[in-house]
Every structure is written in C-alpha cells, then in structure tokens.
Amino acid sequence: MSEPQRQAYRDGLTAVAPLLVGVAPFGLAFGVAAGQSSIGAGLGFATSQIIFAGAAQLAAVQLFDAGAAAAVIIATALVINARHLMYSAALAPHFREFPTVWRLMLPYVMTDQAFAVSITRYEAVSDPDYKRRFYLGAALGLWFTWQSTTGLGALAGASVPASWSLDFAIPLVFLALLIPAVTNRPGLVAAIVAGAIAVAGAEVPYNLGLMIGATSGIVAGVVAERLNP
Amino acid sequence: MNPWITVVIIGVGTYLSRLSFVGALGSRAMPVWAERPLKYVAPSVLAALVLPAVLLRDGALDVAPASNPRFLAALAAAVVVIRFKSVSWAIVVGMGSLWLLQWLV
Incomplete structure (x- = not known):
C-alpha cells in the first residue's frame, strides 16, 4: 500500500475516532443485555456480525426476550434500519465511481457514524479512490469497536446475576440516543x-x-x- | 421460527436497505415524499422503545420510586444526557440511581 492510500484509511479512522468513544459503552451495554437475554450470548453476539446495527439489535433482543412473534421482530428491526435508505441515497452519487466489488461490500459496514463523517469529508474532496478508502477506514474502525465491545459485554453478561438489573442499560442507551435525535x-x-x-x-x-x-x-x-x- | 433464521432475515433486509441506492444502476435519487417520514423514524422508534420500559411496571403505569425505581433512574440519566451530552455517564448515573433506589426501598 502506498503512503497516500494509507493516509486515506488513516484519515477515515481519525475522523470516526471521537465517535467510537460513544459507541463503546453502547456495545458493552448491548453485549451484557444480550448475554442475559433468552437468546443467549452466542446468538446475541452473532447479531453484531449478521445485522451490525446497534439500535435494531437492541430492539430485536428485547422483543425476543418478550416472546414476540418473528414477523414482529423482523418488521420492527427493519423499520429502525430504514434510515439506511437515506444514507444510501446520499452516498450513491459518490459511490457510483467506485469499482463494483466495493459498491457491493461497502454498504455492509454503513452506519450512522461512517455516513456522517464520510458525507462531510466528501464535500471537500473529489478523488474517488480517496473517498472509498476514507469511508472504509472510518467504517472498519467502527466495526472492530462494535465487535470487540459487544463480544466482551456478551461474555460478561452471561455471568452476571439478574439481580444487578443490567437489562436496564437497554432503555438507558435508547434514552441517550433519543434525546439528541x-x-x-x-x-x-x-x-x-x-x-x-x-x-x-x-x-x-x-x-x-x-x-x-x-x-x-x-x-x-x-x-x-x-x-x- | 428458529431465532437464527429471524436474525438472518433481519441481516439480509438491513444489508439491502444499505445497498439500495448505492447498488442501483444509473442515477436514482431519493423521492421527496420518502425523505420526510424517514426523518421521524429515529425519534419515533426510540421513544416507543424507551417510554414503556421506564413508565410501566407489570403492564401498568407506575412512576412511584418505591415500586418502579426505573422511572426516577431514567429521569436522572436524561438530565445527564441533556446537560453533559455524555452517553457513558448517562449509563453510569442511570444504573447507579437504580441500584441506590433498589437498595433504599
């Protein structure tokens, strides 16, 4: 990898880094809640790779725990994730110039945070190679943070007694997301x-x-x- | 349904919502009529998740600190979010308040 290429990844990671500080406690809280829920730490952690969208994962775990029907869980999670349509529409003009494989892979790691830092940076740059590396640097920084914190939380959650009421961390996380929204x-x-x-x-x-x-x-x-x- | 299948369906649907416009051929923009409701997805969904969790106990409205300490603890966390915009501290203060109230009553 050449130096300018590495710089683009590094720029993306640097831009998203302050947001990771906010993501880490969400990840831990989700992991703990999943570890204590009826679906268990294994499937709870697997949602981090399969769904990779915090609010939808939290809502799904809560609904699984309440014994909701599969159709209700799916519909709720997909309504929460409908905001990605908005991000996808805003990023599409920039992604159009990327190689097809990238256009298919990059959406998997699309998040509120990766979108926010990329769309801001895209106003100042025009090089498509820089753009896709910047996005991937930011998105992967978030992906690894989410995987490690939800994994740690799930391990801890499975061994903490229910009397600690750690399930309350879920509404607290939602509350912390709701107020700025x-x-x-x-x-x-x-x-x-x-x-x-x-x-x-x-x-x-x-x-x-x-x-x-x-x-x-x-x-x-x-x-x-x-x-x- | 096996919960794994449910999760995989959510995962595929989520990926498709992310891919949507990026994967579309040609230049397709978001229709204006669709933009407006999407702005209200986050506040609506989050409020619908939070309020029942903190206002209800065993399915009934209950905000008394003695029987439902979660309401007061959530209020404390809300103040922290508004004043200090810190997610981590909101969780610390919210959980701390809950433990304190549970210990007191």
Whole structure:
C-alpha cells in the first residue's frame, strides 16, 4: 500500500475516532443485555456480525426476550434500519465511481457514524479512490469497536446475576440516543405520540404496540411538519 | 421460527436497505415524499422503545420510586444526557440511581 492510500484509511479512522468513544459503552451495554437475554450470548453476539446495527439489535433482543412473534421482530428491526435508505441515497452519487466489488461490500459496514463523517469529508474532496478508502477506514474502525465491545459485554453478561438489573442499560442507551435525535418541534411531536401510543398499547398482542407506536409517531411528525414548517 | 433464521432475515433486509441506492444502476435519487417520514423514524422508534420500559411496571403505569425505581433512574440519566451530552455517564448515573433506589426501598 502506498503512503497516500494509507493516509486515506488513516484519515477515515481519525475522523470516526471521537465517535467510537460513544459507541463503546453502547456495545458493552448491548453485549451484557444480550448475554442475559433468552437468546443467549452466542446468538446475541452473532447479531453484531449478521445485522451490525446497534439500535435494531437492541430492539430485536428485547422483543425476543418478550416472546414476540418473528414477523414482529423482523418488521420492527427493519423499520429502525430504514434510515439506511437515506444514507444510501446520499452516498450513491459518490459511490457510483467506485469499482463494483466495493459498491457491493461497502454498504455492509454503513452506519450512522461512517455516513456522517464520510458525507462531510466528501464535500471537500473529489478523488474517488480517496473517498472509498476514507469511508472504509472510518467504517472498519467502527466495526472492530462494535465487535470487540459487544463480544466482551456478551461474555460478561452471561455471568452476571439478574439481580444487578443490567437489562436496564437497554432503555438507558435508547434514552441517550433519543434525546439528541429530537432536534425540532415535529421531532418532539413524533416522539411524544410514539411513546404515548406504545405505552397505551403495551398489552396489544404480539408486542405490536412498539410498531403501532413508532408508525403513529412517524405520521404525527410528518403532519406536524406540514402544519408548522 | 428458529431465532437464527429471524436474525438472518433481519441481516439480509438491513444489508439491502444499505445497498439500495448505492447498488442501483444509473442515477436514482431519493423521492421527496420518502425523505420526510424517514426523518421521524429515529425519534419515533426510540421513544416507543424507551417510554414503556421506564413508565410501566407489570403492564401498568407506575412512576412511584418505591415500586418502579426505573422511572426516577431514567429521569436522572436524561438530565445527564441533556446537560453533559455524555452517553457513558448517562449509563453510569442511570444504573447507579437504580441500584441506590433498589437498595433504599
């Protein structure tokens, strides 16, 4: 590898590094929760490689634990991951110039963080070779952090007694993600409607309350934006 | 269904959502009508996950610290997130508050 190539990977890793500090506790918390859940540390950790999307993994483990139907777990996880469509659309004009193998492989490691640092850097550079290496450097930094912290957490979670209430780390992580995600008034309306309906629908069969609450919140957010742009 | 199959289906679906526009041939942009709802996916889904977990106990609304210490502990963690924007400290303070409340009552 030539020096400029190495520099591009290093730039990506450097850009994502501060975000990794925030990802590490999520990874540990998820791993612990998965290790204590009914699906167990093995499958819990496997979701880190198979799904590789923190919020969806957390929601899936929570629903598995509640005994939800497979269709509900799949639908919920995929709604959470629908935001990748947005990232994919924004990255597509840049990725178009990459070799096909890269265009097929790079989406697997697409995350909120890799997207955010790459799309910001892409405004300043035009070299496609630099762009794909920068993205991969950032994305792999996140991938390895997620694998190591969720793996460690799963090992620890399997041996911690349930009386420590470590499962509470899941709502805490979601809470820490929720607050910065509410950036304007329609977002707040979406969150309140979704939360209220999910609370009211907690007894709805098949754990569908989460899905119904989330979809109502999305609709409420769109309506609020229309009424008060 | 075997939970492994469920996880693999989620994994494939997630990969396809990531690949979508990047893998599409030609230049296809995101339709505007689809952009708007996607902005509200994160706050909606997260609120729908958090609120029942901290407001309900055994399926009933309960915010009394004695019977449902999770609500007060979550409130403490929320203050930490808003004031200090630190995820790690939110987990530390939230778990610490829960243990303290469980020990007190």
